[in-house]
Amino acid sequence: MSSVLQHPTTAADVERFIGSPSHGMLLVGSLGVGKTHLATYIASALLNIALEQVTSYPYFTHVAPGPSISIDQIRELQRAFVLKIPGDRTVKRVAYIESADTMTHEAQNALLKLLEEPPADSVLLLSANHEHSLLPTIRSRLQTIIVRPLTGQQMKSAFSNEEIVRIASGLPGLAVSMQSTKDHPLVKAIAQAKEILGMSVYDRLLQVNDLSRDKDATMALLQGLILVCRAAMRKTNALRWHKALKATLAADNALQKSANSKLVLTNLMVQL
Numbered sequence: 001m002s003s004v005l006q007h008p009t010t011a012a013d014v015e016r017f018i019g020s021p022s023h024g025m026l027l028v029g030s031l032g033v034g035k036t037h038l039a040t041y042i043a044s045a046l047l048n049i050a051l052e053q054v055t056s057y058p059y060f061t062h063v064a065p066g067p068s069i070s071i072d073q074i075r076e077l078q079r080a081f082v083l084k085i086p087g088d089r090t091v092k093r094v095a096y097i098e099s100a101d102t103m104t105h106e107a108q109n110a111l112l113k114l115l116e117e118p119p120a121d122s123v124l125l126l127s128a129n130h131e132h133s134l135l136p137t138i139r140s141r142l143q144t145i146i147v148r149p150l151t152g153q154q155m156k157s158a159f160s161n162e163e164i165v166r167i168a169s170g171l172p173g174l175a176v177s178m179q180s181t182k183d184h185p186l187v188k189a190i191a192q193a194k195e196i197l198g199m200s201v202y203d204r205l206l207q208v209n210d211l212s213r214d215k216d217a218t219m220a221l222l223q224g225l226i227l228v229c230r231a232a233m234r235k236t237n238a239l240r241w242h243k244a245l246k247a248t249l250a251a252d253n254a255l256q257k258s259a260n261s262k263l264v265l266t267n268l269m270v271q272l
Contacts, residue, residue, distance in 0.1 A: 004041040007148035018045045022143045023118035027127040029147030031223055032174030032186045035127035036098055043094040046123055059085055061095040071106040081119050093122040100126035101133035108135050115141040130256055167231045189224030204269035212262040222252045247271035
């Protein structure tokens with residue numbers, strides 16, 4: 001079984017879970033931190049199969065989001081969990097719900113029923129950027145592991161490009177995408193963040209209406225702004241980057257608490 005690069009604290013938490021798994025676990029971490037790769041690694045360990053075999057394994061289910069995860073996707077998962085699996089292994093089946101925080105309210109209620117009466121031989125893995133988008137009753141039934149960014153030394157050992165290491169800020173998923181020019185949401189968000197930071201206040205304010213209509217795109221942009229500001233602060237201690245980072249973190253926190261997106265974005269664009 002292959003290993004996966006993890007922050008030491010995250011690695012210790014993951015190994016404890018693998019050694020004594022509960023019926024459900026939630027991976028929480030920033031976009032680009034590598035939650036899906038980590039979930040695949042955990043599944044390979046629980047099922048005792050090679051990492052590269054997980055996605056084609058008959059008793060592994062990956063629920064991937066579109067704009068959201070629907071109740072039909074969760075009902076299909078429920079039907080799969082009813083099926084009996086031969087063998088005497090403790091864990092015979094693993095399902096992974098990617099970006100579980102995008103589940104509709106109806107889908108979350110359906111998932112709750114599965115968590116209330118989980119099959120003894122099955123493990124449900126979830127990942128989320130924002131755990132508080134999940135119902136408290138769901139979170140209370142899951143063991144939570146925080147997926148921490150890699151240390152600076154880990155990033156330098158894994159990636160040779162210093163610019164990628166600086167911008168990725170410990171996010172290996174983002175670094176891999178930047179290195180291979182894959183279409184990762186954060187790669188686009190960083191480019192958009194740089195563009196917005198180069199605009200006048202007036203031009204930034206013109207972006208507010210379009211951004212406020214798409215919360216997911218807005219949250220990705222905020223992550224891009226945070227990464228760009230932190231990377232800039234490593235090169236220069238200019239007050240502008242401290243101010244921009246503080247304003248962006250405040251906007252991110254406000255939007256996670258369901259504040260008015262147009263008002264939050266307007267304030268942010270003025271302060272950048």
